[in-house]
Amino acid sequence: MPLVVLRAGTLAETDTFWQVRTGLLTMEHRSLPRVDPFSWTAHGEPWTLNSWGYNVVVGAAYQLAGLPGVALVCGGIVLATAAVVLVSARRLGSSPLMAAAVLLLTSPVLVPWLSARPQLVDYVAVMVLLLLLVNVVDGRRPWVAVLAVGLVMALWVNLHAAALLGVAIAGLTALLLLTRRTTRGAGRRCLAATAAAAGGALANPYGIGLFTQTASVKDASSDVVVEWQHLDPTSPAQLVMLLIGIAGLVVAVRRRDAVFTSALMVTTLGSLLAIRILPVLVLAAVPVVAAALTGLTSDGRSRRVYRVVVAVSAAVLVSLVALSVPSLGHVGRPDTELYPAAVVTQIPDRCHVFNSYLVGGFVLLERPDVLVSIDSRNDFYGTQRVLAAERLIRGEGDVTAGLAGAGCVLVPPSSGLAQRLTADPTWRLRASEPGGALFVRA
Known part of the structure; x- marks a missing residue:
């Protein structure tokens, strides 16, 4: 709970804002938007959503209670x-x-990954899927569990298109079980669960296009979004998360647990290719590590280790409580250092805004009457547009040509573009705060 309060106190993820606006738009028209309605640089171009269900959920929460509700x-x-x-x-x-101690001890490395975005759905969906696969393997009402796998996957894919991760986990589980004569019966049941998972994943508005959609998101994001990049072994946080996952994998292999071995193998490989899978790896490792430590501390000689683990986790809990208390006063507040709320209100009506990548989503939520130049839908805009916008914000290239079609500019005050516009008589500074400076054509 304190971890939740800490993350809910400030909204710092730029995707959150355009996802809320998209959810509102979807509910208003009772259909998914097929073309871009938000920008003036790509207005009307085809747009595929990868989290339409999540967008509707946060849109409904926004209608009920604003950003605190989200x-x-x-x-x-x-x-x-x-x-x-x-x-x-x-x-x-x-x-x-x-179990509580291990979860608390791993929570500090999970904090940055728990912002308000559809990836949260992936975390809970993977863990529910693992529980269902355990039932399939153990033979506890297995065909009910197989049906439940299909239903969970159908729900997951419509909340967030990352559900193919679940198909990979189920498929590898079946493969591992089929390689041993004593577990082939469970392997055949897992094959049925894999088929159910694949069928559920295809139950989305885009059908088999989910595969190309997933690939296009990865291709468009790897150069411009940090979380889509390969694991960086020089990053202490990333290395710790990977080691937690590997520890869980070693234990799962020793226990001959096909379900968690498969999940940890898939997420370990996924984490090496894209660090956004690291939190899934850690969450899947926590139950395995907790079970192993329980076994190690069952005898009297290991009680000292047990007491140390509990004491340290208690200290982490106390620290989280202390850090989270101030957040109770501003739940759902956009990060004031990133999003210039007062400046956004000064944008002239229906102005075409040239803006930075980070602030675009916030603008289109707070000012639906204006069109932005770009937002964090990098899979829609493509790498070239995102990088071209970044170069212009640095003040590089032909600024006049780059701002053609824009009536307003909202960029960081310290950016090269802001410095050039300050000296340009054709632009006037209307408002400024740390999160952004607003220029309007003279």
């Missing part, structure tokens, strides 16, 4: 993820206290 709904998804992780740890034989 923050609280996303916090609820985080709580649900924690609950399923703890249930999984119990199924694997962990003691309640050890």
Whole structure:
């Protein structure tokens, strides 16, 4: 709960804002937008959504309670993820206290990944899928579990298109089980679960186009979005998350747990290719590590280790509580250092705004009457447009040509473009704050 409050206190993810606006638009028209309605640089071009269901959920929350409602709904998804992780740890034989301790000890590296965005759905969906696959393998009403896998995948893919991750986990689980004679019966059941997962994944508005959509998002994001880049071994946080995952994988292999071995193998490989998979890797590792530590601390000689783990996790809990208390006063507030709320209100009506990548989504939520030049839908705009906009914001190239069609400019005050426009008599500075300076054509 303190971790949820800490993350809900400030909205810092630029995707959140345009996703809320898209959800509102979807509910208003009762259909998915097929072309871009938000920009003046790509207006009317085909647009494929990869999280339409999530957009509707946060849009409905916004209608009910504004941005605080959005923050609280996303916090609820985080709580649900924690609950399923703890249930999984119990199924694997962990003691309640050890499961709580491991979850608390890993929470500091998870904090940056728990912002209000559709990736939260992936976290809870993967853990629910693992529980269902455990039932399939153990033979606990397996065909009910197989049906549930298909239903969970259908829900997941319509909330966020990353559901193909679940198909890979189910398929590898079936493959591992089929390689051993004693587990082939469970392997055949997992093959059925894989088929159900694939069928559920195809139950989306774009059908088989999900595969090309996923590939295009990866291609368009790898050069401009940090979380789509390969793992950086020089990053302490990334390295710690990877080591937690590898520790869980080693334990799962030793336990001959096909489900968690598959999940940790898939997410380890995925994390090496794109670091956005790292939090899924850590969450899948927590139940396995907690169960292993429970076994290690079962005898008297290991009670000292047990007490140390509990004491450190208690210290982490106290620290999270202390850090989260101030957030209670501003739940759902956009990060004031990134999003210039007062400046955005000064944008002239129906102006075509040239803006930075980060602020675009905030502008189109707060000022739906204006069109932006770009926002964080990098898979829609493409790498070339995103990089061209960044060069212009640095003040490089032909500024006059780059701003053709724009009546307003909203960029960081320290940017090269802001410096050039300050000295340009054809532009006037209307308002400025740390998050952005607004220039209007004279």
